[in-house]
Amino acid sequence: MDLAKASKYLAASLLLFTLVGDTTEACKCASEHPQEAFCSYDVMLRVKFMESGRINNNFKIIKVYKGPEEAQDVHYVGTQTIPGLCEYHYQVDHTDEYIIAGELDGDTVWLSVCAFLKRWSWITPEQRRGFTSEYSKGCSCSIVWGHSEGSISSNECVWTYQRLPTNLRDFQYKHMVCLPQVEKGGMCTWKSLGTLEPGSFRKRRLTQ
Known part of the structure; x- marks a missing residue:
């Protein structure tokens, strides 16, 4: 992740922590319309994870809905967490596909604490x-x-x-x-x- 994005993320996280104080409250995410997710993130991908459990890097890209050409070459999915604040681990099921939105950094897609990550079978x-x-x-x-x-x-x-x-x-x-x-x-x-x-x-x- 480049310095500008890292600084922006850290500032937003610290502001959230300062305003909320209670980390339990800080980890509650507001609902996000799919259009908001599509427009605000660098990439939106439909992927299939080969292993169930915590989100992992054993996956294949089914379709790129948004992103530059190099989004086809994404090999890693990272989660942006700050120790002690919203350390949430996304769970996935290998029997379903997922649509994910995040920030692109080289061959990695970074998911925020309140990431848009949904089962494809739930998408209308x-x-x-x-x-x-x-x-x-x-x-x-x-x-x-x-x-x-x-x-x-x-x-x-x-x-x-x-x-x-x-x-x-x-x-x-x-x-x-x-x-x-x-x-x-x-x-x-x-x-x-x-x-x-x-x-x-x-x-x-x-x-x-």
């Missing part, structure tokens, strides 16, 4: 479409929590988790993308990945 068809083509179109937009609709800027989409009925709370996470709309002067709005119609909350599976 809509999210798979997002990783393949749609999330990259929304990286100029921001996804925000806890704002009223009237307080957001034109490049923000509100993640309305707490204001939705229980049966719809995961819908934006699993089925929607935040994209700029040309017809609205570039304003960012939610679109259903199943229908790609602005503001649609209809659940529709994609044709594979």
Whole structure:
């Protein structure tokens, strides 16, 4: 990892520790929309680990969704931890594939404490479409929590988790993308990945 990235990570970790104090609280991670993970990390890979247990370097890359050409040559997955603060060891199952996002440093992908690492079998068809083509179109937009609709800027989409009925709370996470709309002067709005119609909350599976 280069010095700039290392300094940024260390500063963020120390700030987190200073603000929270209790390391148990510090290790709690806020939910992250898949689009946020796609846009904020250097690489996003679909991999299959050959061994179960702690995350390890015995894996093969199935697909590169984001990253430079050299991402195909990644051989190592490292976890960024500070002794005594959030020393979490990711567990993997060799019977499933995983999608991971992290910072690229040579032939190593570094996973943060709150890394985006999900079983591929848990990823919805809509999210798979997002990783393949749609999330990259929304990286100029921001996804925000806890704002009223009237307080957001034109490049923000509100993640309305707490204001939705229980049966719809995961819908934006699993089925929607935040994209700029040309017809609205570039304003960012939610679109259903199943229908790609602005503001649609209809659940529709994609044709594979």
